[in-house]
Amino acid sequence: MADETATTEQAPVTFTVKSSTDAKYTLTLPLTTLVSDLKQKLSSPEYADTPAERQRLIYSGRVLKDTETLEAYKIKDGHTIHLVKSAASNQQRQNTAAQPSSAAAGAGATPSPAAAGVPTNLAAGTGNNPLAGLTGARYAGFAQLPGAGLFGPDGGMGPPPDTESMLNMLENPQFQSSINEALQNPAMIDMMIQQNPMLRDMGPGVRQMMESPEFRRMLTDPSSIRQMMQMQRAMGMGGGPGGGDNAFPAPGVTNTTPGSEQQNAQTNPFGQQNPLGNTNPFGALFGANPFGAPAQPSATPGATQPGGAAGADSTDRSTSAEGQTPQAAQNPFASLLNPAMFGNAGQAGQGGMNPFNPQQNPFLRDPALLSQMMQGMGGQGAEGGAAGANPLAALLGGGGLGGFGGGFGAPQPTDTRPPEDRYADQLRQLNDMGFFEFERNIEALRRAGGSVQGAVEYLLSHP
Amino acid sequence: MAAKVPRNFRLLEELEKGEKGLSADACSYGLADGEDMMMSNWNGTILGPPHSVHENRIYSVNIHCGPDYPDNPPTIQFVSRVNIPCVDPSSGKVDPTKLPTLAQWKRDYTMETVLIELRRYMALPQHKKLPQPPEGSTF
Numbered sequence: 283m284a285d286e287t288a289t290t291e292q293a294p295v296t297f298t299v300k301s302s303t304d305a306k307y308t309l310t311l312p313l314t315t316l317v318s319d320l321k322q323k324l325s326s327p328e329y330a331d332t333p334a335e336r337q338r339l340i341y342s343g344r345v346l347k348d349t350e351t352l353e354a355y356k357i358k359d360g361h362t363i364h365l366v367k368s369a370a371s372n373q374q375r376q377n378t379a380a381q382p383s384s385a386a387a388g389a390g391a392t393p394s395p396a397a398a399g400v401p402t403n404l405a406a407g408t409g410n411n412p413l414a415g416l417t418g419a420r421y422a423g424f425a426q427l428p429g430a431g432l433f434g435p436d437g438g439m440g441p442p443p444d445t446e447s448m449l450n451m452l453e454n455p456q457f458q459s460s461i462n463e464a465l466q467n468p469a470m471i472d473m474m475i476q477q478n479p480m481l482r483d484m485g486p487g488v489r490q491m492m493e494s495p496e497f498r499r500m501l502t503d504p505s506s507i508r509q510m511m512q513m514q515r516a517m518g519m520g521g522g523p524g525g526g527d528n529a530f531p532a533p534g535v536t537n538t539t540p541g542s543e544q545q546n547a548q549t550n551p552f553g554q555q556n557p558l559g560n561t562n563p564f565g566a567l568f569g570a571n572p573f574g575a576p577a578q579p580s581a582t583p584g585a586t587q588p589g590g591a592a593g594a595d596s597t598d599r600s601t602s603a604e605g606q607t608p609q610a611a612q613n614p615f616a617s618l619l620n621p622a623m624f625g626n627a628g629q630a631g632q633g634g635m636n637p638f639n640p641q642q643n644p645f646l647r648d649p650a651l652l653s654q655m656m657q658g659m660g661g662q663g664a665e666g667g668a669a670g671a672n673p674l675a676a677l678l679g680g681g682g683l684g685g686f687g688g689g690f691g692a693p694q695p696t697d698t699r700p701p702e703d704r705y706a707d708q709l710r711q712l713n714d715m716g717f718f719e720f721e722r723n724i725e726a727l728r729r730a731g732g733s734v735q736g737a738v739e740y741l742l743s744h745p
Numbered sequence: 746m747a748a749k750v751p752r753n754f755r756l757l758e759e760l761e762k763g764e765k766g767l768s769a770d771a772c773s774y775g776l777a778d779g780e781d782m783m784m785s786n787w788n789g790t791i792l793g794p795p796h797s798v799h800e801n802r803i804y805s806v807n808i809h810c811g812p813d814y815p816d817n818p819p820t821i822q823f824v825s826r827v828n829i830p831c832v833d834p835s836s837g838k839v840d841p842t843k844l845p846t847l848a849q850w851k852r853d854y855t856m857e858t859v860l861i862e863l864r865r866y867m868a869l870p871q872h873k874k875l876p877q878p879p880e881g882s883t884f
Contacts, residue, residue: 300766338803342763342775343788345803356779362766364773366792368801714767716853742846742862 297357299339301330301365313353317346324365332367340364708734717741749852755815756784759855772860774808785810787819787856791864797873799827802880806839806863808856818850821859826878829867837884839863 296310307329311320321334330337339346341355341363357363702709705727711734712723722741730736763774774789787808793799805824811817823837831843841847846854846862866872
């Protein structure tokens, strides 16, 4: 608004350059500085360390042109210029020649090809963690990240994700391919393993498992998941709260219906035959139910017919499951637990379909490893809620985010503070954004699991 | 929300927020003409949301805040060509009936709200893969 007078021309201005990585640089420059000179200055390691031709500067809704001076844009003391780095990461500097150098032309018409092996849907070059970029504020609330709703009410603090939405998600080929891609990326697997002490402790077997095509198929096959849902229902433990009580939830403890299962787990002589001894990792298996999916009884004639799994009387499980024969007959667990686990005669009924056939899956050939895995999964149960009842569900939910850490992540302590304390920061931000209705803000934050962006979305979509 | 913030107070507030960069990183806005005492015409930019065809693009929009702003929504017109359903393909005008923020305008909403909403709109699964005109072309 000020008229350009000689005095303003002389006086340098102090302004802030805010980069998209949240870094801030304060510069003091005379108003006669050309934008290109400013970019040159910013390209030094002291500041953004980004080549000038890859910088785009935005001020007050305008892209700054290299040939203009700061004065032309009326930049004043204390103002902020946004610095956006075009495309690519540090690893891709060699590609920068392809980028248009003029900011006005809006550099980066085509994103540079991603570095080999890094899925293009991951933010590349953000350090060891390919997901780091996703947690940045600039990514908040965009559609690629599943909305809070995907994790169920309260952003996953409550019950597990809605099975329907999960199925829908899985039927989306894009989602499938992104999970596949993620799992194909060794860095991604490394990260998943590193992020979870339990997985880390399990050694190389985990990696092997993650890399196995069967595991991937299991993660991405909607029918597997559907099977799992059915099974969960059949077992009467669809996300039951009991799952959260114990790292090794004894199934059915809080549930009278499948009492025989409890027997299996605790008193059945089967326990002694169990090659894994008395620790009963299958308790965790039942509670956590992570591997129910791939049994795919419908595709496995032996499992769907009474003569198959339930009728596989050579197996200890089915004898104990007699009390619920009708269930067991359709119960993929029966087939999973017997033949797949123990590799005994019942296996014949499975055909080659079962990804957990020990012969196909090295992971299952090693019972110790399996039990460790189960512990990992069971430990997850202690977290209660979404992850607790069904780690795989959480994994899948997290998968949409690319955040497999979500599924396998270490249990987090429950925050019992009142929401207004817990979300104090977020509430302040919402207020800054112009949302003043306290009750609604709390509600929105609660639903969004504390994500401001999610809360805003909720507030806007529920006027 | 007892007292209604008058138009120019509100716009000055937004101006300051835009200039000082207090708003979200993904968008920016400022007065088109610093001399304009009515503060009607604004420039806005939207950084294309990541993981979409819009990634790494910068979209410029013109925002016009009428005399009845913020009681009524501002009108938005894209300067940069963009292919999304809420934008008129010939004029670049944003159809207020197609953007929830504009359709259900509230006094509390700001230009930032609209820009963020537009950006979110671009990132919707059904919009993020739409073929886009070459970058740099304008309406």
